[in-house]
Amino acid sequence: MNSLLMKVPIFYRLFGPKEDSRNAARERLKTALVGDRQTVAPQLMTCLQKDIEECTAKYLRADKESAIYKIVDKDGKMTLKMEIPILRINRQKDLPEEALREEREEESIELKLHGTKLRRRRKKKKADHESQED
Amino acid sequence: MGKVIVVTSGKGGVGKTTATANIGAGLASQGHSVVLIDTDIGLRNLDLVLGLENRIVFDLVDVVEGKCRSFRQALIKDKRFENLHILASAQSREKDAVKPAQMKKLCTELKDAFDYIILDCPAGIEMGFKNAIAGADEAIVVTNPEVSAVRDADRIVGLLEAAEIDTIRLILNRVKPGLIQRGQMLSVEDVQDILSIELLGQVPEDERIVHSSNKGEPAILDGKSRAGMAYRNIVARILDPAVPMVSPQASIWAKLRRVFTADLGAQVG
């Protein structure tokens, strides 16, 4: 009886299963665009890695050779995955002021950025150049 | 000094020519002087959508090659809107008959004489695209709420930004509000979130668009056309960005029709 009712369009519309493709479209597009924008910027990962190395150097000495930087698909979400083995944490005198305020004991740092939105090159660059020259 | 706006998309058939014609007609009807240029060499279309196909004497290639005295000789004046002019594309030439530098020069000349120069860009990212964006100050990216169209739009936005075109706005065309409600189509928010560019307007799917093209009259003149209404809003927002955007609503008939005409093939008994 129930399935018979479902043959009537209006009942099917109102009570039938909802097909959702909008979310699939959204997630698949985001994933595709991460790939596209990376292809368009072949040096993206190299630059990103360099910047992160510079940044981590303020806190620790990393084993750069064995570090891993990857964009991976994690449960359908594009994820930046980094694994940076640490050789040693910097001595007190080589740490930024703020880092000393609170004591922390961390042997490894795991950074996970859920970045489905990659920022595009903006025209700001010009302004940056000018200010650097000053 | 006028403004050069390129209407582009990446993917073909998403509604660039329709958008160009309607925006042009809309701006002209508001008293602005407008030139529309069909830059799709070999695939002339804009003239037909505007019903001006029988009046072409000179085309874009003739102008850049200096075959006519000045661009003025090649411009077709639309009789319905006295401020609207079109420069048709060449039908029998190769895509590389025009160079970006020549387009840039032409745009600069036109800017002295008109308020708006709107370029209907061909699909793709090759020569035709490069020509069309060479002289552009701003861009309107047209896309449909559909994965491949959005992906191509993203690529186009990247290329426009690389070409230092800073003002890039989006028109989402062929929106079906009912489908979005039922989770079967990307919404304008989804598309905007993915592309992260400013939204100029949304145009609903509208059968009357075909009717308008058949007659060679832009939908903006059609009081019954919901797409025409959307284009009137878009034109108002081009002239004054403070004008709020109108979102298409599912018409009551479309809602009813959907309820009564379910796709039987999709049903599980």
Ligand SMILES: Nc1ncnc2c1ncn2[C@@H]1O[C@H](COP(=O)(O)OP(=O)(O)OP(=O)(O)O)[C@@H](O)[C@H]1O
């Ligand atoms: N809002 C709309 N509702 C229904 N049909 C539409 C709508 N917009 C455009 N169309 C139809 O879609 C088709 C393609 O439109 P149009 O020629 O403007 O696209 P285009 O992007 O210029 O294509 P091309 O890449 O081939 O130049 C046309 O048949 C047009 O009538």
Ligand SMILES: [Mg+2]
């Ligand atoms: Mg076209």
